[in-house]
Amino acid sequence: MRDLGVGFRYLLKGQRWVARHGRQYGFGLVPGLLTLVLYAAALVALAVWGEDFVGWSTPFADRWPNPWLGLFRGFLTAVLFALGLLLAVLTFTAVTLLIGQPFYENLSEKVDRDVSPDGTAPESGLPLWRELWVSARDSLRILLRALVWAVLLFALGFVPVVGQTVVPVIGFFVTGFFLTEELVAVALQRRDVDLRARLALLRGRRTLVWGFGTPLGLAFLVPFVAVFLMPGAVAGATLLARELLGEEISEGDTADTDRAAEEENTAS
Numbered sequence: 001m002r003d004l005g006v007g008f009r010y011l012l013k014g015q016r017w018v019a020r021h022g023r024q025y026g027f028g029l030v031p032g033l034l035t036l037v038l039y040a041a042a043l044v045a046l047a048v049w050g051e052d053f054v055g056w057s058t059p060f061a062d063r064w065p066n067p068w069l070g071l072f073r074g075f076l077t078a079v080l081f082a083l084g085l086l087l088a089v090l091t092f093t094a095v096t097l098l099i100g101q102p103f104y105e106n107l108s109e110k111v112d113r114d115v116s117p118d119g120t121a122p123e124s125g126l127p128l129w130r131e132l133w134v135s136a137r138d139s140l141r142i143l144l145r146a147l148v149w150a151v152l153l154f155a156l157g158f159v160p161v162v163g164q165t166v167v168p169v170i171g172f173f174v175t176g177f178f179l180t181e182e183l184v185a186v187a188l189q190r191r192d193v194d195l196r197a198r199l200a201l202l203r204g205r206r207t208l209v210w211g212f213g214t215p216l217g218l219a220f221l222v223p224f225v226a227v228f229l230m231p232g233a234v235a236g237a238t239l240l241a242r243e244l245l246g247e248e249i250s251e252g253d254t255a256d257t258d259r260a261a262e263e264e265n266t267a268s
Contacts, residue, residue: 001187001207001256002207002212003144003159003205003207003208003211004207004208004210005185005211005248006025006118006208006211006212006243007207007208007209007210007212007213007240008212008215009210009238010211010212010239010243011216011232011233011236012217012236013235013239014111014232014234014235014236014237014238014239015114015116015229015232015233015235015236016113017230017232017235018107018231018232018235020109024107024110024231025232027101027106027107027231028088028100028104028107028230028231028234029227029228029230029231030100030103031096031097031099031100031103031104031230032096032100032226032227032228032231033227033228034099034101034225035092035095035096035170035222035227036227037223038095039088039092039095039223042084042088043081043084043085043191045089045210046080046084047081048080048144049080050077050080050084050147051073051077053080054077055073055075055078056265058076059074060071061073066160068131077218083150083154086150086154087150089175089220089221091143091185091219092220092226093179093182093220093226093230094139094142094143094153095139095232096226096230097135097139097183097186097234098132098139098180099129099138100133101132101135102188104234105131105186105190107231107234107235108121108186108187108190108234108235108237108238109121109123109190109233110171111238112238112242115239115242115249115250116179116247116248116250117248118220119191120189121193122190123190124190124192125241128145135185135189138184138185139182140197141195142178142181142195145178146174146175146178149171149174149178151171153167153171153174155202158194172217172218173210173216175213175214176209176210176212176214176215176216177202177206177209177210178222179212179213179216179217180202180212180213180216180237180240181198181199181202181257182238183213183233183234183236184198184202184237184238184240184244185198185239185243186234186237186238187237187238187241187242188201188241188244188245191241191245193245201245202245205244208240208243208244212236212237214230216233233243
């Protein structure tokens with residue numbers, strides 16, 4: 001259970017790191033803001049035209065008497081919007097990371113250099129288009145796994161008592177796991193760690209992963225919070241990646257390095 005606290009501390013350390021590096025934090029907000037606008041537009045469209053879509057897709061119910069017709073289609077409309085919202089939560093990080101690949105790669109490298117004893121950071125050596133392709137491919141594979149869990153948990157949600165107590169808790173832990181995988185991928189891909197190896201690393205330290213990802217996933221449920229936490233989440237996930245690989249994390253000179261970086265940014 002100690003790893004739960006360790007994972008949570010890495011989440012906090014990541015937020016503190018971007019708070020000390022204002023310029024990196026500002027750049028890191030851009031992808032999240034773009035993704036938020038896209039998702040907000042999609043959810044508004046779903047709310048406005050969802051009922052029409054349900055009516056179009058259930059012509060067999062056109063002649064049902066009231067109130068059954070309204071109840072049936074109203075229930076399906078609510079389910080459709082709930083699934084859209086769940087999908088938005090599950091995919092927000094993946095889409096934001098894909099849009100912001102150059103931003104977050106740069107941020108993750110700076111964190112690595114800051115905490116590395118020799119001041120260096122691993123580099124992938126791949127061209128940008130190749131990095132985007134690998135990221136998109138792996139994100140799709142993770143999304144499919146997450147959707148399987150989402151459908152299963154949604155079905156179990158109809159089980160009396162268990163569906164209203166145990167299932168939501170399991171859902172938060174599942175979300176935290178996949179959320180953490182998407183975030184640590186930024187640092188681990190630069191180290192040529194493929195998806196299969198990443199999943200093996202995470203499964204070997206599940207409580208560490210839950211300590212990092214589960215509270216972050218809960219925070220992401222609050223509107224707009226995900227946008228402001230994403231830069232720090234990427235920074236914290238970079239530290240978490242070093243922990244998973246057993247790489248040394250040097251923190252003795254971090255404060256001095258931070259002050260020097262801020263003075264350099266101010267001067268420029």
